[in-house]
Amino acid sequence: MPKKFKRALLLLVAAAVLPASLYGCTGGTEPSPTPTATAQSGEPSYGGSVTVGIAQELDSLDPHRAVSAGVGEVLFNVFEGLVKASSDGEVREAVASDYQISEDGLTYTFTLREGVTFHNGDPVTVEDVVYSLERCAGSENDGTALITAFSNVTQVRAVDERHVELTLAQPSLEFLYALTAAIIPAGSGDTIAQTPVGTGPFQFVSYAPQDSLVIQRYEGYWGQRPYLDEVRFRIITNSDTLVMSLQSGALDMAIHVPTTQITQLEGQFQVVEDTMKLVQALYLNNDVAPFDDVRVRQALCYAIDVGQIIEFVGDGAGVPVGTSMYPAFEKYHMEELAEAYPTDQELARQLLAEAGYPDGFTMEITVPSNYTQHVQTAELIAEQLSQVGITANLVPVDWSTWVNQVYEGRQFQSTVCGVAASDMTAREMVIRYVSDYEDNFINFQDDGYDQAVAQAGSTLDEQEQEQLYKQALTILSEQAASVWLQDLCDLTVLEPGLDGLELYRTYVLDMSTIYYSA
Amino acid sequence: MKQILKRLGLLAATLLLVTVLAFVAFSILPGDPTNSILGLNATPEQTAALRERLGLDLPLWQRYLNWLGGLLTGQLGQSYLYEMPVSQLLGSRVAVTATLTAMSFGLIVAISLPLGILAARHAGGWIDRVVSVLGQVTMSIPNFLLGFLLTCLFSLILRWFTVGSFSAAAEQGLGAYLGYLFFPALSIALPRAAMTVKLLRGAILGEMGQDYIRTAYSRGNSKGRVLWRFALRNAMIPVITFLAMTVADVVAGSLVVEQVFAVQGIGQMLVSSINSRDYPVVQAIVALIAVVVVASNFAADALYRVMDPRLRQR
Numbered sequence: 001m002p003k004k005f006k007r008a009l010l011l012l013v014a015a016a017v018l019p020a021s022l023y024g025c026t027g028g029t030e031p032s033p034t035p036t037a038t039a040q041s042g043e044p045s046y047g048g049s050v051t052v053g054i055a056q057e058l059d060s061l062d063p064h065r066a067v068s069a070g071v072g073e074v075l076f077n078v079f080e081g082l083v084k085a086s087s088d089g090e091v092r093e094a095v096a097s098d099y100q101i102s103e104d105g106l107t108y109t110f111t112l113r114e115g116v117t118f119h120n121g122d123p124v125t126v127e128d129v130v131y132s133l134e135r136c137a138g139s140e141n142d143g144t145a146l147i148t149a150f151s152n153v154t155q156v157r158a159v160d161e162r163h164v165e166l167t168l169a170q171p172s173l174e175f176l177y178a179l180t181a182a183i184i185p186a187g188s189g190d191t192i193a194q195t196p197v198g199t200g201p202f203q204f205v206s207y208a209p210q211d212s213l214v215i216q217r218y219e220g221y222w223g224q225r226p227y228l229d230e231v232r233f234r235i236i237t238n239s240d241t242l243v244m245s246l247q248s249g250a251l252d253m254a255i256h257v258p259t260t261q262i263t264q265l266e267g268q269f270q271v272v273e274d275t276m277k278l279v280q281a282l283y284l285n286n287d288v289a290p291f292d293d294v295r296v297r298q299a300l301c302y303a304i305d306v307g308q309i310i311e312f313v314g315d316g317a318g319v320p321v322g323t324s325m326y327p328a329f330e331k332y333h334m335e336e337l338a339e340a341y342p343t344d345q346e347l348a349r350q351l352l353a354e355a356g357y358p359d360g361f362t363m364e365i366t367v368p369s370n371y372t373q374h375v376q377t378a379e380l381i382a383e384q385l386s387q388v389g390i391t392a393n394l395v396p397v398d399w400s401t402w403v404n405q406v407y408e409g410r411q412f413q414s415t416v417c418g419v420a421a422s423d424m425t426a427r428e429m430v431i432r433y434v435s436d437y438e439d440n441f442i443n444f445q446d447d448g449y450d451q452a453v454a455q456a457g458s459t460l461d462e463q464e465q466e467q468l469y470k471q472a473l474t475i476l477s478e479q480a481a482s483v484w485l486q487d488l489c490d491l492t493v494l495e496p497g498l499d500g501l502e503l504y505r506t507y508v509l510d511m512s513t514i515y516y517s518a
Numbered sequence: 519m520k521q522i523l524k525r526l527g528l529l530a531a532t533l534l535l536v537t538v539l540a541f542v543a544f545s546i547l548p549g550d551p552t553n554s555i556l557g558l559n560a561t562p563e564q565t566a567a568l569r570e571r572l573g574l575d576l577p578l579w580q581r582y583l584n585w586l587g588g589l590l591t592g593q594l595g596q597s598y599l600y601e602m603p604v605s606q607l608l609g610s611r612v613a614v615t616a617t618l619t620a621m622s623f624g625l626i627v628a629i630s631l632p633l634g635i636l637a638a639r640h641a642g643g644w645i646d647r648v649v650s651v652l653g654q655v656t657m658s659i660p661n662f663l664l665g666f667l668l669t670c671l672f673s674l675i676l677r678w679f680t681v682g683s684f685s686a687a688a689e690q691g692l693g694a695y696l697g698y699l700f701f702p703a704l705s706i707a708l709p710r711a712a713m714t715v716k717l718l719r720g721a722i723l724g725e726m727g728q729d730y731i732r733t734a735y736s737r738g739n740s741k742g743r744v745l746w747r748f749a750l751r752n753a754m755i756p757v758i759t760f761l762a763m764t765v766a767d768v769v770a771g772s773l774v775v776e777q778v779f780a781v782q783g784i785g786q787m788l789v790s791s792i793n794s795r796d797y798p799v800v801q802a803i804v805a806l807i808a809v810v811v812v813a814s815n816f817a818a819d820a821l822y823r824v825m826d827p828r829l830r831q832r
Contacts, residue, residue, distance in 0.1 A: 053682070057790055059554065059555070059599060059794075060599075060601075067554070067555070067556070067557035068557075141564075142567070144561060144563070144564055193601070208685070208782070209600050209602075209607065210782065210786055210787060210790060211685055211782045212685060234682065234685075234780075236682060236780045237777065237786065237790070238777045238778060238780070240666060240778070241669075241681065241682065241777065241778055241779070241780045242682075244666075244669055244670070244673065244674065244681050244682065245681050245682025245683075245780060246682075247673075247674050248669075248673045248674060248677075248680045248681045248682055248683070249680055250680045250681060250682030250683040250686075251682055370793075397548075398549065398793065399549075399793060400547075400548070400549025400550070400553060400554065400793060400794065400795050401547070401548040401549045403549065403553045404548045404549045404550055404553065405548055408553075
């Protein structure tokens with residue numbers, strides 16, 4: 001069954017999501033993002049407004065339909081689910097104050113929190129919750145789930161005035177994360193994109209496409225009162241202008257600031273470093289010669305020096321991944337896989353010769369030209385491959401073409417891009433390489449892999465699941481499904497005096513914890 | 519009269535051709551608007567349903583005729599991505615770009631005419647040399663780069679305006695709005711103004727060597743009078759042609775410079791609509807730009823006739 005929300009996010013994030021010229025970062029090499037409050041100087045004070053520069057356009061404000069991760073990042077402040085993401089990577093109760101999951105993992109019972117109101121003042125009722133969850137499951141979309149995970153839902157019903165019960169077709173350890181999906185007023189599906197009404201700490205004020213989104217503190221919020229009175233998200237797509245707008249004082253804060261310009265801001269601003277939570281790789285089409293031969297794929301892994309790429313494209317601040325998992329998923333991150341293929345040109349030549357290409361071959365690397373960091377990576381890879389006799393030609397295409405030809409059409413030999421998980425589940429990063437999965441754009445085929453992922457999906461034992469995922473991730477490395485590179489560096493810039501930023505492991509910009517220190 | 523009708527017919531034909539080309543170009547380009555609306559994981563059924571809803575399943579010619587029919591009745595259609603009428607989406611932005619374009623054009627004229635005349639009048643003198651050197655420098659800087667330089671100078675060093683705060687300035691009233699737009703207008707105008715100065719100076723000096731000028735002098739006219747009454751009139755003809763072509767250049771310049779100064783005009787909208795394949799928006803903007811360019815050429819033509827009686831007889 002399809003998906004909508006995730007579909008997007010999940011995606012090559014870099015994709016619809018992040019500014020075109022995110023590079024890496026200057027500064028230290030923190031191996032994994034540490035989800036702690038970053039700068040603490042003064043005492044938090046209430047009041048004030050902040051203008052945040054964001055580099056991507058928002059496609060839709062409908063929380064169940066929005067395609068890009070950039071929208072979810074901002075709407076996190078307006079909408080809440082039964083549960084919501086917290087900065088430690090887990091989920092916390094939000095609109096629900098409590099929940100129970102049955103022994104067999106099929107039935108979820110939620111108790112609504114007392115005193116939660118929508119921004120229009122109406123209390124949240126079980127009807128609203130049932131309506132919202134059914135909408136996610138496709139009630140207004142011809143039965144096709146708007147959020148993929150909800151295709152697993154067989155029934156949503158109100159038990160009584162305070163309790164909602166949800167039944168799944170298959171048990172899933174990860175379904176709870178899907179319940180971060182926004183709760184919206186019953187019947188508001190047609191108007192929600194124009195007038196977003198949720199239960200979050202901030203309420204919607206105004207939106208001008210490609211210009212700005214304004215939100216203000218919701219006084220009736222059930223939880224911790226946000227510090228700021230008002231937040232303006234200003235959309236500035238040109239990265240040079242974004243930086244100059246910080247310098248001119250038009251912006252107080254900016255997210256996803258490209259590394260190239262960061263030196264201009266250091267000293268005057270606080271710069272917070274994190275990773276982008278995606279897997280950048282030279283993705284190889286496993287169906288197309290010569291990449292249908294595992295020896296050739298491994299030869300490429302040996303020929304490509306990931307360390308040099310990280311140094312060159314991110315000033316050393318990216319984190320090597322070695323498989324389809326990024327370090328924010330600490331549980332599944334396997335550092336040893338990042339070292340599985342030490343750079344060895346001799347071995348690479350030998351493997352190529354064994355595979356029948358003693359003199360190398362000519363290949364194409366398709367790159368989405370709007371992502372500078374991917375283009376630069378591809379250029380460096382071409383240079384490195386030439387050392388072992390492989391001629392790699394770059395084919396730059398625009399994003400829409402890339403989606404059409406590479407991702408959906410699978411008409412490519414190799415491509416450099418970033419792939420991310422839309423929800424907070426590691427599953428998303430592995431399921432896509434199951435042989436017959438619709439988003440397996442590299443045409444990876446491995447029976448052992450398919451089995452491991454299938455088992456991991458249905459087990460209710462967390463430890464077993466972890467082992468199975470690790471097994472799958474190791475297969476991706478051993479089979480050299482692609483040349484796994486790095487999780488790119490991501491930077492947030494705040495003006496001095498603005499504190500309280502919390503880093504999340506998913507695409508979230510939580511403005512409720514941000515304050516001006518007194 | 520017949521001339522004018524013929525011209526108008528030509529104008530309409532040009533516009534038709536431009537919009538047809540834009541339509542065809544986008545149908546050849548890979549990429550699909552459904553990708554940006556539904557994201558990457560949409561099922562084929564969802565995609566098909568959306569294509570039908572948007573009318574993308576119709577053959578190209580039929581889509582074009584539908585669009586054209588809408589245009590003639592004042593309907594620009596609905597943006598695929600933002601799900602709002604194109605006219606609503608573009609409304610305020612067209613005003614911004616139009617203001618910016620008009621200001622730039624005004625600046626070009628205001629800068630280049632006096633300087634060109636001054637340089638010609640004092641040809642070889644120090645004024646001429648200063649103008650010529652400055653002109654060479656400005657001409658060789660592309661407008662987006664000039665935009666960055668001006669921003670650094672006027673916004674970051676002198677603090678005369680706050681880059682990135684255009685929509686806030688627009689809320690403060692006309693003065694702040696025009697004040698902000700002055701800087702992008704300047705970066706569009708300067709390179710083109712430098713070219714106009716050079717052209718005008720050359721044209722005036724060319725005329726000054728003609729026989730009729732010698733005659734004018736021999737009849738006792740002063741240098742100033744000869745320049746203003748006789749030489750300038752003829753020298754203006756190539757300048758007007760050039761200025762008419764400049765309109766297209768200024769429009770193209772504003773599309774680029776808007777992004778440098780974070781001005782919410784149609785430039786940003788055009789770029790992002792092309793990326794998301796939001797055809798109705800792209801078509802509307804392309805048609806609009808075509809109208810402006812064709813109309814300005816038309817106006818230049820009409821001006822010649824006013825200025826040069828010989829053309830009127832043909």
